[in-house]
Amino acid sequence: MQKIIIKKGRERSMINRHPWIFSGAIQTLPKAELGEILSIYTHDNQLIGYGFYAPGTQIVCRVFEYTKQEINVLEPDYWIQKFQKAFLLRKRFIISKHTNAYRLINAEGDFFPGLIADVYNDVVVVQLLIKGTENLADFIIKALNSLGFEKIYLKTKEVTGRLENVGRKKGWISEKKGNTQIEIIENGIKFLVDIESGQKTGFFLDQRDARQLIKQYAKGAKVCNTFSYSGGFSLYALDAGAELVHSVDSSKIAVQLIEDNLKLNNIAAERHQSYAEDVFKFLKNTDNKYDLIVLDPPAFAKTAKAVPNATRGYKELNLIAFRKINPGGIVFTFSCSQKITRDLFRKIVFGAAADARRNIRILHQTTQPPDHPINIYHPENEYLKGLVLYVE
Ligand code: SAH
Numbered sequence: 001m002q003k004i005i006i007k008k009g010r011e012r013s014m015i016n017r018h019p020w021i022f023s024g025a026i027q028t029l030p031k032a033e034l035g036e037i038l039s040i041y042t043h044d045n046q047l048i049g050y051g052f053y054a055p056g057t058q059i060v061c062r063v064f065e066y067t068k069q070e071i072n073v074l075e076p077d078y079w080i081q082k083f084q085k086a087f088l089l090r091k092r093f094i095i096s097k098h099t100n101a102y103r104l105i106n107a108e109g110d111f112f113p114g115l116i117a118d119v120y121n122d123v124v125v126v127q128l129l130i131k132g133t134e135n136l137a138d139f140i141i142k143a144l145n146s147l148g149f150e151k152i153y154l155k156t157k158e159v160t161g162r163l164e165n166v167g168r169k170k171g172w173i174s175e176k177k178g179n180t181q182i183e184i185i186e187n188g189i190k191f192l193v194d195i196e197s198g199q200k201t202g203f204f205l206d207q208r209d210a211r212q213l214i215k216q217y218a219k220g221a222k223v224c225n226t227f228s229y230s231g232g233f234s235l236y237a238l239d240a241g242a243e244l245v246h247s248v249d250s251s252k253i254a255v256q257l258i259e260d261n262l263k264l265n266n267i268a269a270e271r272h273q274s275y276a277e278d279v280f281k282f283l284k285n286t287d288n289k290y291d292l293i294v295l296d297p298p299a300f301a302k303t304a305k306a307v308p309n310a311t312r313g314y315k316e317l318n319l320i321a322f323r324k325i326n327p328g329g330i331v332f333t334f335s336c337s338q339k340i341t342r343d344l345f346r347k348i349v350f351g352a353a354a355d356a357r358r359n360i361r362i363l364h365q366t367t368q369p370p371d372h373p374i375n376i377y378h379p380e381n382e383y384l385k386g387l388v389l390y391v392e
Helices: 076-093 131-135 137-146 158-163 205-218 232-239 252-264 279-285 304-324 342-356
Strands: 003-006 020-022 026-028 037-041 047-053 059-066 101-106 115-120 123-128 151-154 181-186 189-194 222-226 244-248 272-275 290-295 325-335 360-366 385-391
Touching: 003 047, 037 059, 047 131, 076 101, 076 137, 101 181, 101 205, 115 137, 123 137, 131 137, 137 151, 189 232, 189 252, 205 232, 205 290, 205 325, 205 360, 205 385, 222 232, 222 279, 232 244, 232 252, 244 279, 252 272, 279 304, 290 304, 304 325, 304 342, 342 360, 342 385
Parallel strands: 003 037, 123 151, 222 244, 222 290, 244 272, 290 325
Antiparallel strands: 003 026, 020 059, 037 047, 047 059, 101 115, 115 123, 181 189, 325 385, 360 385
């Protein structure tokens, strides 16, 4: 195995177990291939870990193991153990007879940079985000088989795929194939997940806890669930006894999924209305007032450069919601932009509240659920933040 050697004085971030090594910290770059597994050494020849190589990029090495002892990371057993540890965490805290959909591998959050694996009932949807994990595809299939998963579907993001030259595309990578429309259960509520044409790997698993929280506030309420996708928050609100729910999403495919999910859960048609519209337009034009509004937009800031525009977008959205909420109403507001920090998000919502001139109090602050763990040495992995607000 080839070595990468860290410059003298540049070991700090490695001592702090940060999983990314930047090109400026490297003393000697080996002549290895993109995606190759390398051992990482200090300038005085001490082993510190192993990672995936990406020459010519800013993050030249993504560390998946910090260790002073040599480990055989080229054997499937090593990777099987990684999966077992991740599975154990989910078995202890997530999987139950009421929930069979969860993130099994959350990239750096499970010490596995470049890999996302989401479980939908008996199907695993895998995203290979870098060449390093693409090279491991056979080990990954083996590891998943050893945990009892036989149906494995690959869905690599196009952008990242191109950046790292990941060649494999969409499709089943296991011998056994399944249906690409899968029925799952989450906190006792059924959903249809379309792994082929749905967004992300098919479902927004990261909002499971926030969706559960809405049940405390939905009874008897008139609810507007914006950016509703397949109706996650809507179905929870209806299950908790909301009087009426409006779901708004600009995607017709998403609205069709909501309709399917309402049927699947036997919800009476008169309790729900879908709108395939732009949320900003819908909220501005509606004469309705609501007791509960959910704002769960897509990431407005995908890059640091986009932060100022995104800030304006979040502020405008929250402000319109504060104008449409009944006194004593509740607003669930979220940002999944990694570049918008928790502090900044709160300041933005503060700005909208001040403009709306209403008394607003924070009842809860939400984050990612435990199947999206954040590696403490890698705060970049924390992207989802939410506030539950009481609006007088
Ligand atoms: N709350 C959802 C996830 C929301 S994902 C859940 O719990 O599952 C964001 C959604 O916003 C996507 O479905 C996307 O189609 C929709 N969307 C993006 N921009 C929009 C806009 N301007 N108006 C309406 N919907 C929009």
